[in-house]
Amino acid sequence: MTTTLEGSAARREQPAADSVFVRACRRQPVAHTPVWFMRQAGRSLPEYRKVRAGISMLEACRRPDLVAEITLQPVRRHGVDAAILFSDIVVPVAAAGIDLDIEPGTGPVIAEPIRTERDLERLRPLTPPDVSFVDEAVRLLVGELGATPLIGFAGAPFTLASYLVEGGPSRTHGKTKAMMYGQPELWHALCARLAEITLEFLRVQVAAGVSAVQLFDSWAGALSEADYRRFVLPHSAQVLSGLAEAGVPRIHFGVGTAQLLTAMGEAGADVVGVDWRTPLDAATALVGPERAVQGNLDPCVLFAPWPVVEREVRRVLAEGRAAPGHVFNLGHGVLPETEPEVLTRVVELVHEASAR
Numbered sequence: 001m002t003t004t005l006e007g008s009a010a011r012r013e014q015p016a017a018d019s020v021f022v023r024a025c026r027r028q029p030v031a032h033t034p035v036w037f038m039r040q041a042g043r044s045l046p047e048y049r050k051v052r053a054g055i056s057m058l059e060a061c062r063r064p065d066l067v068a069e070i071t072l073q074p075v076r077r078h079g080v081d082a083a084i085l086f087s088d089i090v091v092p093v094a095a096a097g098i099d100l101d102i103e104p105g106t107g108p109v110i111a112e113p114i115r116t117e118r119d120l121e122r123l124r125p126l127t128p129p130d131v132s133f134v135d136e137a138v139r140l141l142v143g144e145l146g147a148t149p150l151i152g153f154a155g156a157p158f159t160l161a162s163y164l165v166e167g168g169p170s171r172t173h174g175k176t177k178a179m180m181y182g183q184p185e186l187w188h189a190l191c192a193r194l195a196e197i198t199l200e201f202l203r204v205q206v207a208a209g210v211s212a213v214q215l216f217d218s219w220a221g222a223l224s225e226a227d228y229r230r231f232v233l234p235h236s237a238q239v240l241s242g243l244a245e246a247g248v249p250r251i252h253f254g255v256g257t258a259q260l261l262t263a264m265g266e267a268g269a270d271v272v273g274v275d276w277r278t279p280l281d282a283a284t285a286l287v288g289p290e291r292a293v294q295g296n297l298d299p300c301v302l303f304a305p306w307p308v309v310e311r312e313v314r315r316v317l318a319e320g321r322a323a324p325g326h327v328f329n330l331g332h333g334v335l336p337e338t339e340p341e342v343l344t345r346v347v348e349l350v351h352e353a354s355a356r
């Protein structure tokens, strides 16, 4: 059984559904460019480190009170135009039966990696009760956030498969690609199952009231366009097209994806996330007039003196004017060493410099 989605008419009556963030995703006119930051909830904030002290990442993700508090922290502090649910891309696969942990400084580590058809049996379909804590957290947050939209998210099949096959983070994705090229049937079976889990996880979030979703295919940039289209796109399209009726904007993001931007848009995105390697005007030419773009300040620019940050923010805004809709963000997540005060200043600058 899949979760039913609320009617899009009822959703459009929520104030968050007419926020600058959602309007920019829909390529509608906005009073200023909206801004939020990938990984805005996390280790750059002292209040986050305080709440997380002595509590593991997975445990924090499973406690709705903590999820709500951590999700709200960057909204209170920075005045960003959207909140992103505090969770992790491996939360649904853990809920679907995979024994894993999220190790500080490393990321997800899988106890027994998936390498064979037999291993695949351990990855069962996800049902809504498996992630009832996410449903509860989203409902709490939607109540607290009012007119500020909440972004739900999930990991895309390729990026999730990479963690499951490698057993942890990988520079080359060697074992993942070995399965993709050498055992294409097993590869497609794994990705099809991950697509089902991901779609169900996002449906739970949409039914609970998120205003948009982001599908993170962080590591898809490791592939050529031809391999992406053959081995990955059909599975990501399964997820994104499964949400078409939900009535919420769908953002699709990866790192190092200059060669994939057209295809990632075609997978079924309303907004294509772009890293700092591709200027937003060039990205716009690749994704076309039917899609908005999100990005793309280099997270490392935030370590430079303020005049440099200001120059780079203004450049990103100027390049973003070529797009039919622009959501300001970094080109990847906030790095833990970032000074929170710089993020707050960036939000103020984006609002001021883009006011129309």
Ligand SMILES: Cc1c2[nH]c(c1CCC(=O)O)Cc1[nH]c(c(CCC(=O)O)c1C)Cc1[nH]c(c(CCC(=O)O)c1C)Cc1[nH]c(c(C)c1CCC(=O)O)C2
Pocket: 037, 038, 039, 040, 041, 042, 043, 052, 057, 084, 085, 086, 087, 088, 089, 090, 102, 103, 104, 105, 106, 107, 108, 153, 159, 216, 218, 333
């Ligand atoms: C690849 C990926 C993961 N997780 C995620 C991705 C896709 C985005 C990306 O490309 O960065 C997504 C993610 N992970 C987290 C969020 C929270 C929402 C947000 O503020 O963006 C989101 C959207 C929290 C987190 N996820 C993680 C942390 C740090 C854990 C901690 O605070 O102890 C947070 C806040 C752990 C994690 N989980 C993962 C990594 C690589 C790490 C970092 C390892 C480390 O450097 O410690 C897997």
